Amino acid sequence: MGGTIAAYEIREATQGKAEVTVVAEGEDYWFVPSNPWVAVRWREPDAIRVHLPPVMARRGIGFTGVGAERVHPQENRLTLRDGTTMAYDWLVIATGPELAFDEIPGLGPNGGHTVSVCRTDHANSAADAFDAFCANPGPIVVGAAQGASCFGPAYEFALILDTELKRRKIRDRVPMTFVTSEPYIGHLGLDGVGDTKTLLESQLRERHIKWVTNARITSVEAATMHVEEVGEDGTVKKAHDLPFGYSMILPAFRGVKAVHGIEGLTNPRGFILADKYQRNPTFPNVYSLGVCVAIPPIGPTPVPVGVPKTGFMIESMVTAIARNIASELHGERPSEVASWNAVCLADFGDGGVAFVAQPQIPPRNVNWSSHGKWVHLAKVGFEKYFLRKVRKGTSEPLYEKFALQVLGISKLKETVKEIV
Secondary structure, three states: OHHHHHHHHHHHHHOOOOOOEEEOEOOEEEOHHHHHHHOOOOOOHHHHEEEHHHHHHHOOOEEEOEOEEEEEOOOOEEEEOOOOEEEOOOEEEOOOOEEOHHHOOOOOOOOOOOEOOOOHHHHHHHHHHHHHHHHOOOOEEEEEOOOOOOOHHHHHHHHHHHHHHHHOOOHHHOOEEEEEOOOOOOOOOOOOOOOHHHHHHHHHHHOOEEEEOOEEEEEEOOOEEEEEEEOOOOOEEEEEEEEOOEEEEEOOEEOOOOOOOOOOOEOOOOOEOOOOOOEOOOOOOEEEOHHHEOOOOOOOOOOOOOOOOOHHHHHHHHHHHHHHHHHHHOOOOOOOOEOOOEEEEEEOOOOEEEEEEEOOOOOOOEEEEEEOHHHHHHHHHHHHHHHHHHHHOOOOOHHHHHHHHHHOOOOEOOOOOOOO
8 A cells, every 4th residue: 555655745745856757566455454354245346446647647746657676776776577768766575475376375365275364366255165065054263373473364354254143044053263374363463453452352352363372383184274372482382183174374475576685775575675764775776665665573483473564654654765766856854754653444244343553663652452333433534535536536635634633643753951
C-alpha cells in the first residue's frame, strides 16, 4: 500500500520540480487488508481494485506496469522486464515481499496444500477452496510459519472463518487449530501491544480454537501438517501431526529478486538496508519503505519471528521520504524521521481488536489495545476511505491531517531541541 501513496505524496512534495514515475508489477492496485474478506466471499476482488494508469495520468505521474527485473544502484538505473532500462536520480523501493512458500515443503497455493490471503488472486482461489470444504467439513488449521512477520491477518482469518462457519451453521463440525511461530498468543512480532495477549487468547478460547505457539512447520502433506513445538532452550518439546481439510498459513517473507543479493543494498534475506531517514547507507539516493525494509526482530525467540510493517507505519515512512527528497531537491540534507507509529484494526467479522503503538517498536510512549464490534465497522470504513484516496490520487486529505492531530498521532518524529 506504500508505493502508490508514495507516488502521490512525492509528486505533491516536490511541487512539479521532479519527474515522478511508478514502475509497478501490473496495472492494478489491490487493497490487501481486505483479502481475508475475499477468501470468504464477503468481498469480490473487483470491489477492492483500482486501475492505476488513468489515476497516475491525472496526477501527472508516469507509469509502467511492466515490472522491474533488476536494480543497478551503482549505475542509477533499472532494467525492466521487457529489456528496457530506466535511469533515475532518486529511487524509492516499495516492492513489498516475495512470499517464501518454498522454504517449507508442501506449503502454499502453488503446488502446495495450503491456501493464502497474501495476494487478492490467492484469496479468490482460497474462496473456491473454502466453498468446496464447506460441502464436506473437517478440521481447519490457520496460522503463521516460522520467520513470518505479518501475524494480524492470520488471527483475522481464523476468527473470520469462525464467524462464517457459524453463519453457514456448520461450525460444530469443524475443529480449529491456530499454529504460530510467536512465543505467545498476541505477541504479533511486537512483544504484544497493550493487552493483546489476553484479548486474543480470550477470543480463541471463547471460539473453541486450540493453539500451538513456538511452532515450527516442518512439512505439509495433502491432509496433514507436521509441526514441531519448540521449547525455550530451542529443542523440540512436542511434535504435532495436525489433520486438516482446509488450511491457510502465512509464509515468511524475503526480498524480491530485483534487489536480492546486491551488496550494500540488502541484507541476506534481500530486505533493503535503511538509515533513520529511510535512505540506504551505501547508496544514499535510494530510499525504501514498507515490507521491503530490513528491521531487526524483537527477540530472541525460540522460533524466528519477524517484525510487521503495518499500514500507518508505512505511511509514516512515505511522508518522511517525500519531504526528504524535496529537501534534497533544494540542496538541503534530509532531516525527517518517520514516527513508525502503528494504528491497527483486526476484524473478526462480528467484532475485532484494535491497537495503537507509538512507536511500533518498544519501548513505547503509547501502548493501547481494545476490542468490540466497533472495530469491524471501523475496518469497513477504513477500507472505503483508503480506496477513495487511491482512486482520487490523494495521499493525505486535510481532514485526515486534522483527525490525526486531534488524536495526537504523528507520521513524523518531532525534532528534539537541545536545552543549553
